[in-house]
Amino acid sequence: GAVVSQHPSWVICKSGTSVKIECRSLDFQATTMFWYRQFPKQSLMLMATSNEGSKATYEQGVEKDKFLINHASLTLSTLTVTSAHPEDSSFYICSARDPGRGTQYFGPGTRLTVL
Amino acid sequence: AQSVTQLGSHVSVSEGALVLLRCNYSSSVPPYLFWYVQYPNQGLQLLLKYTSAATLVKGINGFEAEFKKSETSFHLTKPSAHMSDAAEYFCAVSDQVQGAQKLVFGQGTRLTINP
Numbered sequence: 001g002a003v004v005s006q007h008p009s010w011v012i013c014k015s016g017t018s019v020k021i022e023c024r025s026l027d028f029q030a031t032t033m034f035w036y037r038q039f040p041k042q043s044l045m046l047m048a049t050s051n052e053g054s055k056a057t058y059e060q061g062v063e064k065d066k067f068l069i070n071h072a073s074l075t076l077s078t079l080t081v082t083s084a085h086p087e088d089s090s091f092y093i094c095s096a097r098d099p100g101r102g103t104q105y106f107g108p109g110t111r112l113t114v115l
Numbered sequence: 116a117q118s119v120t121q122l123g124s125h126v127s128v129s130e131g132a133l134v135l136l137r138c139n140y141s142s143s144v145p146p147y148l149f150w151y152v153q154y155p156n157q158g159l160q161l162l163l164k165y166t167s168a169a170t171l172v173k174g175i176n177g178f179e180a181e182f183k184k185s186e187t188s189f190h191l192t193k194p195s196a197h198m199s200d201a202a203e204y205f206c207a208v209s210d211q212v213q214g215a216q217k218l219v220f221g222q223g224t225r226l227t228i229n230p
Contacts, residue, residue, distance in 0.1 A: 004158075032216070043205060043220045044159070093158050097216070102166075104218065106151070106158035 003027055004096045006107035013084055014115055021079045021110045023094030029074035030096035034104065035067070038091040050077045084114040117142045117208045121221035129229045134193040136224050138180075138206030141187065148189040149207040149218065150180055159205065165189060176200070201228045 003026040013019050023033055031052050036044040048058045048069050056069035066088075068080040077096075081088055091111050095104040122137040140146055147166050151159040163174025170182040180191045189206060206221040 006158075034217075043222045046217060046219075049217065091156075095159075103161060103164070106160070108158040109156065111156065 004094065004105045004107040006092075006094055006110050008110060009108060010111040010113075012113045012115065015085055016083055018080055018082045019084055019112060021081075021092055021094075021112075023077045023079070023096065023107050025075045025096040025098070025105070028096075028098045028100060030077075031074060031099060032097040033071060033077040034095045034097075035069060035077075035079050036093045036095070038093060038109075040091075044093060047079075081112065084112070086114045088112065089114045117146065117210060117219045119206050119208050119219055119221035121204075121206050121224050123224055124222060125225045125227065127227040127229060128196050130198055131195050134178075134191070134196045134200065134226065136191040136204050136206075136226065138189045138191065138221060139187050140189060140206075140208045142208055142210060144210045147209045148180075148182060149209070150174065150178070150189075150191050151205045151207060151220075152176075153203040153205065153223075155202075162191070162204075196226075196228050198228050198230065201226055 005024045007022045033050040035047045038044045047062045048056045050056045050069045050071040052071045058064045071077040091109050093109040095106045097104050118141045120139045149164045150162040153159050162178050163172045165172050165182045173179045178193045203223050203225050205223050207218040209218050
């Protein structure tokens with residue numbers, strides 16, 4: 001199946017710093033990518049929908065100024081957690097839509113720990 | 116609005132026994148339904164999807180699911196559990212063509228396999 005990568009797989013940062021997470025579709029062009037957040041032993045919550053070349057669409061309750069999303073190319077979307085705080089610690093998962101297969105493929109996730 | 120309910124946050128079966136994971140959905144339009152599996156600290160892998168074709172859908176690893184409109188259900192089954200099936204399973208619903216747009220996930224069911 002299609003492959004979606006995320007980098008880094010885990011990151012530890014100090015409170016107040018910013019962290020960038022990359023999501024790449026490796027063998028298809030993704031016009032749409034999605035960012036999810038998953039708390040321990042819970043389900044995935046959609047944070048935002050990222051469309052190549054346009055502004056991301058954020059879900060209700062997600063701070064767009066805190067979670068900056070950039071989808072600059074058809075194979076790369078980035079999520080930047082700005083001024084991170086301990087409550088931002090979570091597992092962040094991206095997915096990319098393969099228009100040819102009509103299916104979303106998920107990345108392996110990035111575990112963020114904010115000290 | 117669409118929603119998914121997974122009955123049972125934790126299911127435990129013996130190796131070789133039948134696996135049944137329950138999923139009920141709510142949707143005002145014809146749904147597209149998915150089952151994903153998540154292994155610890157990993158992203159999600161698509162097991163199978165229903166997109167209004169055959170109501171009995173066969174997926175990977177011997178899993179299958181049956182769409183029952185009258186019961187608004189999409190339960191996941193496997194005739195004989197294997198130790199490697201131990202994981203978290205998520206049911207999801209989408210209302211977009213080919214089901215590759217916004218996904219709404221259930222709370223997840225953790226499957227434990229007893230030797």
